Amino acid sequence: MAWSRSGRTLPLVSYLARAGWRALDASAQPGDITHRQLLVLTLLKERGDLAQQDITHVFGLDASNVVGLLNELEELGLVLRRRDHTDRRRHIVELTSGGALVLDSTFARLASIEDELLFSLSMQERETLHRLLLQIVTSR
Amino acid sequence: MAWSRSGRTLPLVSYLARAGWRALDASAQPGDITHRQLLVLTLLKERGDLAQQDITHVFGLDASNVVGLLNELEELGLVLRRRDHTDRRRHIVELTSGGALVLDSTFARLASIEDELLFSLSMQERETLHRLLLQIVTSR
DNA sequence: TATTGTTATACTCTATAACTATA
DNA sequence: TATAGTTATAGAGTATAACAATA
Numbered sequence: 001m002a003w004s005r006s007g008r009t010l011p012l013v014s015y016l017a018r019a020g021w022r023a024l025d026a027s028a029q030p031g032d033i034t035h036r037q038l039l040v041l042t043l044l045k046e047r048g049d050l051a052q053q054d055i056t057h058v059f060g061l062d063a064s065n066v067v068g069l070l071n072e073l074e075e076l077g078l079v080l081r082r083r084d085h086t087d088r089r090r091h092i093v094e095l096t097s098g099g100a101l102v103l104d105s106t107f108a109r110l111a112s113i114e115d116e117l118l119f120s121l122s123m124q125e126r127e128t129l130h131r132l133l134l135q136i137v138t139s140r
Numbered sequence: 141m142a143w144s145r146s147g148r149t150l151p152l153v154s155y156l157a158r159a160g161w162r163a164l165d166a167s168a169q170p171g172d173i174t175h176r177q178l179l180v181l182t183l184l185k186e187r188g189d190l191a192q193q194d195i196t197h198v199f200g201l202d203a204s205n206v207v208g209l210l211n212e213l214e215e216l217g218l219v220l221r222r223r224d225h226t227d228r229r230r231h232i233v234e235l236t237s238g239g240a241l242v243l244d245s246t247f248a249r250l251a252s253i254e255d256e257l258l259f260s261l262s263m264q265e266r267e268t269l270h271r272l273l274l275q276i277v278t279s280r
Numbered sequence: 281t282a283t284t285g286t287t288a289t290a291c292t293c294t295a296t297a298a299c300t301a302t303a
Numbered sequence: 304t305a306t307a308g309t310t311a312t313a314g315a316g317t318a319t320a321a322c323a324a325t326a
Binding site (some may be wrong): 051052053056063064066067084087088089090091 | 283284285286287288
């Protein structure tokens with residue numbers, strides 16, 4: 001594949017993301033979570049308990065979609081919704097211990113997919129890539 | 141946002157890709173192409189004429205979806221389908237001059253979105269990011 | 281009045297299966 | 304018989320609008 005240097009990074013990012021979650025969902029066994037569910041669990045693990053609105057904002061998704069995603073995860077027992085006592089309109093979403101467990105095993109799956117996807121990069125280059133991406137994401 | 145160092149790069153990539161194309165489609169005026177159409181045009185520009193099957197393979201999309209995408213682009217006059225004379229089952233897809241023009245103006249839109257998205261990175265870091273991503277994508 | 285979350289609904293994106301025309 | 308592309312269709316993914324509960 002020869003995208004060459006178009007000067008445009010975003011199509012490359014988009015392509016890599018697509019390849020990644022396609023590989024993840026393709027490697028899923030019955031009962032495994034989807035890449036969308038993984039994204040939510042990852043966020044909860046990294047940020048701690050969140051209101052649904054926060055999740056909505058971070059993913060740039062409509063609130064109604066987040067409702068559906070959380071319904072799935074709650075039925076699986078991976079997250080919990082509880083009322084915020086200081087503002088009873090809000091639901092605080094937290095990761096359950098079961099959710100943390102599933103997250104870890106999914107990360108194991110993800111690690112091997114990353115290995116395949118990033119095989120052409122040295123370990124140092126992978127760290128650089130991770131650092132740069134983290135810097136972008138945390139700056140927003 | 142604090143994804144922190146989970147050691148997992150793919151969720152970051154996924155997040156950035158989503159933010160990028162959302163911004164692109166949000167900045168679209170009536171008549172502008174979508175991010176999916178952009179991806180196809182970019183591929184044709186980088187790789188030259190391709191059979192539909194090649195496009196299908198590169199994007200990891202089902203062939204039936206590529207048909208629809210190309211129908212859109214052909215109606216807009218941005219690509220052309222012609223029979224391969226050596227194998228009349230194949231359609232060779234090529235970028236038209238109009239398509240190249242639209243591609244350029246879309247890249248201009250994309251450039252300003254990239255600037256916003258990558259503002260926390262130095263120019264050298266952006267080049268590094270682009271180089272690493274290119275290396276991954278070209279190695280597949 | 282404004283905001284959080286929900287439901288109902290429609291539109292976009294993607295995959296599967298059956299078909300055609302070539303090979 | 305196998306392959307490139309197409310059509311029809313169903314299933315995810317996503318957005319919009321109207322609503323209930325709370326602020």
